[in-house]
Amino acid sequence: MNELHIEGLTKSYGAGEPVLRGLALTVRAGALAAVLGPSGCGKTTLLRIVAGFLHADAGTVRLGDRTLVGPGVHLPPERRRIGIVPQEGALFPHLNVARNVAFGLTGTDRAERRRRTEEMLDLVGLAGHGDRMPHELSGGQQQRVALARALAPRPQLVLLDEPFNALDSALRTGVRSDVRAALRATGATAVLVTHDQQEALSTADLVAVVRDGRVAQCDTPQNLYRRPADPWIADFVGDAVLLRGTVDDDGTAVTALGAVPLADPPAGLRAGTVLLRPEQLHLTDVDSVGTVRGTVTDVSYYGHDAMVTVTVEGHDTPVGIRVAGPLTVRPGEKTGIRVVGEGGLHGDDGSPRG
Structure with missing residues (x-):
């Protein structure tokens, strides 16, 4: 199973105030959860700890039956089976689309890499684009390639770090829908970090509102909007x-x-x-x-x-x-x-x- 469990996560930078203050979050297997909050609330710190790029001061992160973070445990990023879709795609500019997608497919033969690459490009609606270079693609196409690259190694978890910020509003809606459909088709558990309330409510199965380093409320988009836990959340997630x-x-x-x-x-x-x-x-x-x-x-x-x-x-x-x-x-x-x-x-x- 690919269920994500985060408990008691704490993180400070130097002698400053803690950024995460015992944060807890559970995302069921196959669900897309949005982590929503204002700037400085700890969203990016949370994502970087789950990805393995930062060490937590305390707390645990478990993915399925594996402990990624815990007392005396910090699994390296390359062993976590986590795919990452960063802001603006971050494709390798010197590699064509197919080679970008196949980048993480190590330990497989050439025929399998080619088959998996074509499968992922077809999944994100870019079949036949494998020979193109990143600069020949639109912003939305680059984000789809980044998603295909993240999904290709069959990760247990996909982390999306505000991946639609660079897209114009008309394109953003379509790309969000395509990304959500692709994630559901693979059955991967996913966490989307965003500060965009509309994006969180319209895209995710579950929305966790983070405030001052803790999850202030975690619920379905409809329940969060209709039954916010306090007036601040009510005002933050919508008019x-x-x-x-x-x-x-x-x-x-x-x-x-x-x-x-x-x-x-x-x-x-x-x-x-x-x-x-x-x-x-x-x-x-x-x-x-x-x-x-x-x-x-x-x-x-x-x-x-x-x-x-x-x-x-x-x-x-x-x-x-x-x-x-x-x-x-x-x-x-x-x-x-x-x-x-x-x-x-x-x-x-x-x-x-x-």
Whole structure:
């Protein structure tokens, strides 16, 4: 099995503050996990320790039934059976595509290397490109070659270090989809390190949010977005509407946007921060029954949807409302707002309460 287990991982550089502070993470065999977090949270340090390029101060890393890192154990990188896809591909410029892919295929005869190389190029959609040089490929094609090179030796684990950063936004989506399909076709366990929330949510089976050297929350993309562990995570993984609220006896929160039903009403908590997402707020006519009035202050149009910013009396921070379809409001106009669906409630200490 290729399950990855990381427990109690700690790492400091010199006499400075620890970068990793007892980080723990489990990735089931065959899954693609995204490690997401702000700059300086420890994502790259984690990847380099798992790859074998850095020594951990403490903790263990196990891949299947093998210990890679542990007390008195530091398996060399070349013995870990880990493939790496770095930023911008990092192909060998003096080798053609086929030789780049075959680079790690040691201990096999020429016919097997050629067969495996052709198989990997076909898997990433580059069949027939083996004779080309790296400089003759687009950025997206180079990343596919880098993935083929990482997969060719049949690794137990593939590490992807922000591999789509250099691609333009239109190309990035297609390459991400191709990479995910190729990983699933081989059954390899994979870890994607990224600071891009959309990339993590749309690509991975599991997302681990790292904060201050620890995993703050690890869950499926949908659960992470819908049920974040605290307001900071809610705001980090997507646009969030955070409101002060008091809780009625029926488990409904009273907020500046009106009454909000709570998912899993809390026990004993009478006030806290209510979390909603912008798509849960709908614009309505100002005179509609059961709506709250506000003033439009800004409209950002994205084509597929728009973000309308509205100020609401009794709430200090303007709220964002995601609107699909034609826009019917402009800055300066009054509008009604209606909440759809349930909110989550967090205590003042950030703890989830529903």
